[in-house]
Amino acid sequence: MAVETLREAPPAPEPPVPGPLALFLAFGKIGITAFGGGLSGWVMQDMVRKRRWVSEDDFLAGLAMSQALPGVNVVNLAIWIGYRMGGGLSALCSALGIVVPPMIMVSLFALVYEWLARFPGSARAIEGAVAASIGFMIAMGVRVGQRSLHRVATATVMIVVFVGVAFLKLPIVLVVAVLAPISVALAYRREVADAR
Amino acid sequence: MRDSPYLAILAVFVPLSLLSVGGGQAVLPEIHRQAVLSHQWISEATFLADYAISRMSPGPSSLIVTLIGFQVGGALGALLATFAIFLPSSLLMYALVRVWSRTRGARWQRAVERGLAPVAAGLILASCVTLLAAASGGWMVPVAAVASAGLLMTDKVSSILIVIGGAAVFLLVGN
Numbered sequence: 202m203a204v205e206t207l208r209e210a211p212p213a214p215e216p217p218v219p220g221p222l223a224l225f226l227a228f229g230k231i232g233i234t235a236f237g238g239g240l241s242g243w244v245m246q247d248m249v250r251k252r253r254w255v256s257e258d259d260f261l262a263g264l265a266m267s268q269a270l271p272g273v274n275v276v277n278l279a280i281w282i283g284y285r286m287g288g289g290l291s292a293l294c295s296a297l298g299i300v301v302p303p304m305i306m307v308s309l310f311a312l313v314y315e316w317l318a319r320f321p322g323s324a325r326a327i328e329g330a331v332a333a334s335i336g337f338m339i340a341m342g343v344r345v346g347q348r349s350l351h352r353v354a355t356a357t358v359m360i361v362v363f364v365g366v367a368f369l370k371l372p373i374v375l376v377v378a379v380l381a382p383i384s385v386a387l388a389y390r391r392e393v394a395d396a397r
Numbered sequence: 398m399r400d401s402p403y404l405a406i407l408a409v410f411v412p413l414s415l416l417s418v419g420g421g422q423a424v425l426p427e428i429h430r431q432a433v434l435s436h437q438w439i440s441e442a443t444f445l446a447d448y449a450i451s452r453m454s455p456g457p458s459s460l461i462v463t464l465i466g467f468q469v470g471g472a473l474g475a476l477l478a479t480f481a482i483f484l485p486s487s488l489l490m491y492a493l494v495r496v497w498s499r500t501r502g503a504r505w506q507r508a509v510e511r512g513l514a515p516v517a518a519g520l521i522l523a524s525c526v527t528l529l530a531a532a533s534g535g536w537m538v539p540v541a542a543v544a545s546a547g548l549l550m551t552d553k554v555s556s557i558l559i560v561i562g563g564a565a566v567f568l569l570v571g572n
Binding site for chain 2: 235236239243247250251258261262266267268273274276277281285292299306308322325326328333337340346349355358360363365366373377380384388389391
């Protein structure tokens with residue numbers, strides 16, 4: 202009886218875990234609507250805020266690793282989220298979702314580029330779409346930044362990384378290589394202290 | 398040309414995939430150097446047009462390699478270039494997430510995740526600045542970006558509507 206119940210109603214995670222096709226479609230939708238770079242902001246808005254597939258903690262861990270490893274950040278992030286949702290196939294479908302539909306879009310754009318450029322408003326409209334898209338990154342920065350502001354240690358790390366990359370124009374690899382170990386060591390000390 | 402253009406595409410983009418630490422933008426200068434200067438696949442003007450197209454098209458901006466691949470080797474070249482730039486780094490990420498998911502909840506692992514969060518936050522804030530600096534369109538760009546962020550944070554307006562709204566406002570107001 203108990204076994205039967207289990208089979209018919211698997212412990213329903215709340216909200217439901219998306220399958221490979223749902224992941225492909227969700228990432229594909231982001232891929233063909235997100236203009237101007239900074240796609241991880243869209244992923245957060247869609248999958249963390251709206252659909253609640255991924256927790257903010259898990260998203261952030263994945264994002265940090267995506268940035269630390271080589272590769273396009275949002276593709277790495279799709280692999281992270283996909284794998285966490287449902288293993289290898291889901292990871293593959295997520296990655297294909299964020300690459301293949303935009304690849305088709307960019308080819309279409311290349312075909313109509315010269316024709317499109319004849320319309321006087323087209324460039325201006327795209328500037329507007331890009332500007333609105335940067336808002337996704339800002340929204341994510343504000344949300345994520347607030348969390349790190351709670352502690353002096355995390356706030357300091359965040360500000361040093363921000364200033365180093367944005368204003369001192371230091372290479373990202375260098376900044377991450379220096380600050381990530383420090384930040385992780387501080388977090389480890391907190392973990393040990395919390396466990397006591 | 399005796400050598401296959403397809404092999405040349407792979408030889409250029411596979412190593413770049415593994416060098417693109419910090420995102421696709423990191424290897425853009427190297428893509429330019431290889432495609433325009435060393436291999437002379439495309440002219441400077443074509444590269445700039447490709448760059449403009451990949452910037453205004455949605456999705457990852459590294460898809461400039463799709464366009465270059467097409468110009469070097471047609472449809473197959475486009476496919477090869479795209480997968481060459483995405484596959485090697487993706488396999489690396491896949492290996493990491495597999496290992497990471499196998500040992501879950503260890504103290505060091507929680508420490509790594511929590512320790513990386515403020516680093517990620519700093520990088521996100523930095524990319525806001527970088528994106529704003531790279532965007533063309535004048536004073537309205539930061540204003541519209543902040544307005545869009547404010548709307549998004551209410552979680553009440555659809556993402557696509559915000560982007561269409563941005564395009565419409567720019568079109569109506571002009572420069």
